[in-house]
Structure formats: structure tokens, C-alpha cells
Amino acid sequence: MNQNDASQSIPILISIIPNLMGGEGHxxxxxxxxxxxANLLGWKHVAAVAPEPKIVDLPxxxxxxxSSDNLELKINPIIRIFKYNDIYKFGxxxxxxxxxxxxxxxxxxxxxxERFIHVQLLGLLIALCIIPKENLSVWLLYRRDTHKDKxxxxxxxxxxxxxxxxxxxxxxxxxxxxxxxxSLSNYFNEPVTVMPIPHTDFIDVKAVPSLTNEVICWxxxxxxxxxxxxxxxxxxxxxxxEAKQICVVAANTSELSxxxxxxRVKLIPHNLSKSDYLKWxxxxxxxxxxxxxxxxxxxxxxxxxxxxxxxxxPVVTKGTWMARELYKYGMEELIIEWNQPDIIVSxxxxxxxxxxxxKKIKEIHKAYQNFHSVESYAQQMQTLFDDSYNL
Numbered sequence: 001m002n003q004n005d006a007s008q009s010i011p012i013l014i015s016i017i018p019n020l021m022g023g024e025g026h027x028x029x030x031x032x033x034x035x036x037x038a039n040l041l042g043w044k045h046v047a048a049v050a051p052e053p054k055i056v057d058l059p060x061x062x063x064x065x066x067s068s069d070n071l072e073l074k075i076n077p078i079i080r081i082f083k084y085n086d087i088y089k090f091g092x093x094x095x096x097x098x099x100x101x102x103x104x105x106x107x108x109x110x111x112x113x114e115r116f117i118h119v120q121l122l123g124l125l126i127a128l129c130i131i132p133k134e135n136l137s138v139w140l141l142y143r144r145d146t147h148k149d150k151x152x153x154x155x156x157x158x159x160x161x162x163x164x165x166x167x168x169x170x171x172x173x174x175x176x177x178x179x180x181x182x183s184l185s186n187y188f189n190e191p192v193t194v195m196p197i198p199h200t201d202f203i204d205v206k207a208v209p210s211l212t213n214e215v216i217c218w219x220x221x222x223x224x225x226x227x228x229x230x231x232x233x234x235x236x237x238x239x240x241x242e243a244k245q246i247c248v249v250a251a252n253t254s255e256l257s258x259x260x261x262x263x264r265v266k267l268i269p270h271n272l273s274k275s276d277y278l279k280w281x282x283x284x285x286x287x288x289x290x291x292x293x294x295x296x297x298x299x300x301x302x303x304x305x306x307x308x309x310x311x312x313x314p315v316v317t318k319g320t321w322m323a324r325e326l327y328k329y330g331m332e333e334l335i336i337e338w339n340q341p342d343i344i345v346s347x348x349x350x351x352x353x354x355x356x357x358x359k360k361i362k363e364i365h366k367a368y369q370n371f372h373s374v375e376s377y378a379q380q381m382q383t384l385f386d387d388s389y390n391l
Contacts, residue, residue, distance in 0.1 A: 091126030228290030293319035
């Protein structure tokens, strides 16, 4: 085999990222971890992204080449499907990138997209209709309970059409939740592979030294209703001797305003660097995850997974994916009712001191370390690849 043939045999995993969301959330860390997993396998990883003015330095092999038209504007999702021009431009930008930069360079090309809405999936279908599909695979990772959406039938049709135009075995549906896998599989009539959550490799960051005996409770991420914004607002209204022992850390955009002689509040920047994010993760005693049970009934939380990997104590809402994960390990005490702030304060303090809870966290930590890792993600990728190409 000559050098050119050898390079042609190296699989290329192509992340399609329609929206970087200003650098917020899981998107960049997730695909950086995907890149690490690809490297472990000896594959090449590239990413095609939409331009994002807030992000100056993209990772290596990431190219801002997708259409800049925002297909995620807040309009009726059914009306959005009629934005033909914008959808076509998005699809054509994918096709142009793949044809010029990727497809001539490998016999094994895998398109991977893990955050998308129906019109972006339609754009991908348009791209697939334009480009050569020899040895091309598509992996779609669904994060949300799409089977409950108004647009669920659109996703179902698009999945079927993408599968039809690809060669047999080249289409795979993925998710990162066992319960969501079952629901999506039933609705789409397709097997859905459960993937690990890979962005759990922590750099060596020291905790911020505490100058008091306060229990540091971090509510990470953007302040949103589905993440319990109203619950956190209620929690900081608690005024008692116990309440004074707690400090709630939250994004400055939450605009939390504490009461005198109550829970203390520390506001930190809305957009944290990775090192600052990890610093607060390691500094906190308790991670507050009062997420809405409907929104997170089957949907996973990367923050919850990072919390467990970091050996921290999460407190979560009954009926969420996080609660079911804790049930598996007999940690029901971390599933709480959020409607009584004073009782929550007392419970948080007790949990932070409990040796039993800390011991159980170590047990779930070991299980999570084994599955939710870059190495485990790479193993799943290899299995999918072997299935796709009958290796």
C-alpha cells in the first residue's frame, strides 16, 4: 500500500455544527472531546461551523464555512420550514465544504451532527442530495425528547429520507440517555445507540480556598426557567441561622439579590473560561440542579455528569434523568422537593456533612469514570464504524 492509499484509508469524522451558541454550553467542549476520541482511534476529525463573532480562535481543523443565516430565530417551528432560501444556503454550504475539502481525501467519511433542529436537518438532506455518497456515513445524535415535539413527524420523515439515499448500514441514530434511546427508537422505528458523555476530562485546577465554613452551592450555567431560575430565586429568600451558612454561586446575569441575614450570594461571570468553570466545580460543596422535570425527564445533563466525575454532590429534581441516575445507586437523598426553601437549606447543610453521601458519591464516580470518558466514546465510535463498513 502506497502512502496515498494509506492516507485514503484513514476515516474522517466531520462534525457539522450549525450554531456555536456564542461559546456557551456543551458544544465546543463536546466536539473537542470527540476530536480526542477520533485521535485515539487514529482517525482525523474536522468541524464545519457557522461563523461566530464572539469566538476568535477556533480549534485546529475547525472551519467557519457554513451559512451564517440564523435558522434558529424564535418563530413558529412549522413556519420555519418555509424559509426555503436560508435552508438551501445552509445545505449548499455543507455540500461545498464536503466536496472541496473532505470527500476526495478519504474512503471513509462520517458526518456527525449532535445539536440541530428540523430545518438544519433538512439542510443536511439537501447537501446529501448534491454530493457523492460513496462510502459516506451519517450519525445523528438526538439530545432532546424530539418524539414529543410538534415537529416530531418532520424529524421522522427526514431520518427516513437520509437513510434511503445512503448505502445500507451507513445511517445511525445516537443519543446519550438510555430512557431517551428507548423512546426515540420506538418513535423512529430505528435502533438508537447510547453514547457516553465524553467532556469529562478535567485539567489540573485547584479549588478556590474557602475563608469561611460556608457551604458553597453552585448553580452553574445560564439562568433559565427550565434550569430552575425561579427555584433559586426562592431559595435565596430563606432567612435563618442555617441560611447564613450557605453561599449560592450563580451567573451575574441571574441578577440574584439576597436578603439580610439570609443565604449569601456570589455572582460570577456569565461566560466562564474552562479553567474558571473547573475551579468553581472543584470549589463547590453542592451542585444545585433544580431542573424542570418535564424538560429533563429523559434528557441528560452534561453538568450532572461532570459533577459526579469531579466527586461533587448534586441535588436534583424528582422525575428527571438525573434523579433516575441517582436511584440506580441508591442515592434518593439527593432527590429533593424544591418548594420549601427553609427545609432545602437544612437538607443541603446535612448533605454536605454526610460521610455516607460522600462514600456513595465515590461509588457512582467510579462507574461514571468507566463509561463517560473519551476512551469509552472512542470504543463506541469504533463499533459504529465497524457496523457501517462491515469490518
